Amino acid sequence: MAKGKIVERINKDGSHSWDVIVAYKDNITGKWHHRWKTTDGSRKADTLKTAMLREVDKGDYLKPSKETIANFMQFWIDGYRPNITARSYDRYSGIVKGHIIPSIGKIPLAQLTPQHIQKMYTDKLAAGLSPRSVRYIHVVLHRALQTAIKWHKLTINPADNVDIPKAPHTDMQIWNESEVIQFLETARSTPYHCLFYLAIFSGARRGELLALRWQDVDLTTGQLSISRSVQHVNGEYVFSQPKTEKSRRTFALPKSATLLLKQLREATEHSRSRMGEKVTDTDLIFTHTYDGVPLRPNTVSRAWEHIAKKAEVKVIRFHHARHTHASLMLQQGVPLKVVSERLGHSSISVTADVYAHIIPGMQENAAQRFDDAFTTKYNELVVSRNNSLESR
Secondary structure, rough: OOOEEEEEOOOOOEEEEEEEEEEEEEOOOEEEEEEEEEEEEHHHHHHHHHHHHHHHHHHOOOOOOOEEEHHHHHHHHHHHHHHHHHHHHHHHHHHHHHHHHHHHOOOOOOHHHHHHEEEEEEEEHOOOEEEEEEEHHHHHHHHHHHHHHHHOOOOOOHHHHHHOOOOOOOOOOOOOOHHHHHHHHHHHHOOHHHHHHHHHHHHHOOOHHHHHHHHEEEEEOOOOEEEOOOEEEEEEEEEEEEOOHHHHHEEOOOOHHHHHHHHHHHHHHHHHHHHHOOOOOOEEEEEEOOOEEEEOOHHHHHHHHHHHHHHHOOOOOOOOOOHHHHHHHHOOOOOOHHHHHHHHOOOOHHHHHHHHOOOHHHHHHHHHHHHHHHHHHHHHHHHHHHHHHOOO
C-alpha cells in the first residue's frame, strides 16, 4: 500500500509551493521507492496526492527505465521465436534489425511516443518503402509493445495512436473453369501435374501440400488430412504444426484427384524399386524426381507461373489456386461452412470476408433456385387441383 504526504515549502522569492511525496514498496525486491512532484497550491497538492496514490496502487506507474528500444526489441524477438514459424521469425527479425532498430533503437523504451513511431513510418514511405511494407513494420512493433505491457515495462501501447498507411486494394485473381482446364492440360506433361491438380481441387496451401506424406491420404476413401506445413528457410526445410486448430483438418477429395494420387504412388513405387528402395507411409508425396528430396516452395511457384504462361491463361500466384478452388465451389452452391472447413479458416466469418464479392451473386442464385423450385411445385399443385375439379 502506497503512502503519501504533502510538504509546504517557502521559496527564496517568498512564494509558497507544495511537494507531494508518495512512497511505495516494490513487491519483487521489497525495497521502498519514492515519487515526488511539486505544485503551486494546497488544493492542487491534495488532488495530486490522491491521483499519484491511485496510480501507484493500480500499478499504472512504472519506474523509469533506461532500457532502449534496441535492447528490448532484440530481447523480444529472441524470446518470441517459439511462437511463430521459422519463416515468420526470419521476416520479423529482418524488420526488427533492418527497420525498427536503425530508426528508433536509441530511444528509451519508456520514452517512446506516437510521434516517434509516426515519424518512422513517414520516413520509410519517403524512402520508397511501400505502404504494405510499412504496415508489416507496424504489426511487428505493435506486437512487441503489447508484450512490453505484459512485462510491466509500459502502461500503454504508443503504437495504438498512430496512423498507418492504407494498403492498396488488389483484386483477387482467380481462374474460371475453362482456364483451369487449359492450365491443367498444359501441366499434364510436367512432373507438377498431380501437385497442381491437388492445389486447385483441394484448396490446400502450398506449404501444406509439400508437407503431405502418404499416410496423410486415404486412397481407398479419398480422404486427405492436413496436419503440418513445410517452409524452406536459410537452406533448410522446416516442418511445423498448423497455426490454428482449424487448420488441422480432414476433407474429401474428388475421385479424379484420388485417381491421380494412386497413379503417382504407383509411379513412385516403380521408380524406387529400380533403386532397391521401397515407399513408406512416412515418405513425402511430392518430391524431386521421386528420390525423397522435398520440393523447394519457390521452385514450385516459378513452375506454376511458367506453365500458366505456356497455357496462355492469365498468370496468377500459386496461392490463388486456393482462391480459385473456394470461388468455384461457392459459385456452384457449396455451403459457405463447408468451404470454410476445407480451407481451414479459423471461423466462417473469415471466409465470408475473403469471398464477400462472390456471396451477393450466390444469394441471388439461391433465391432464384428456390423460386424456380417453389413455382414448379406450386404449378403442379394447381394443375392437379384443376384436373380434379374437371373430373367431377
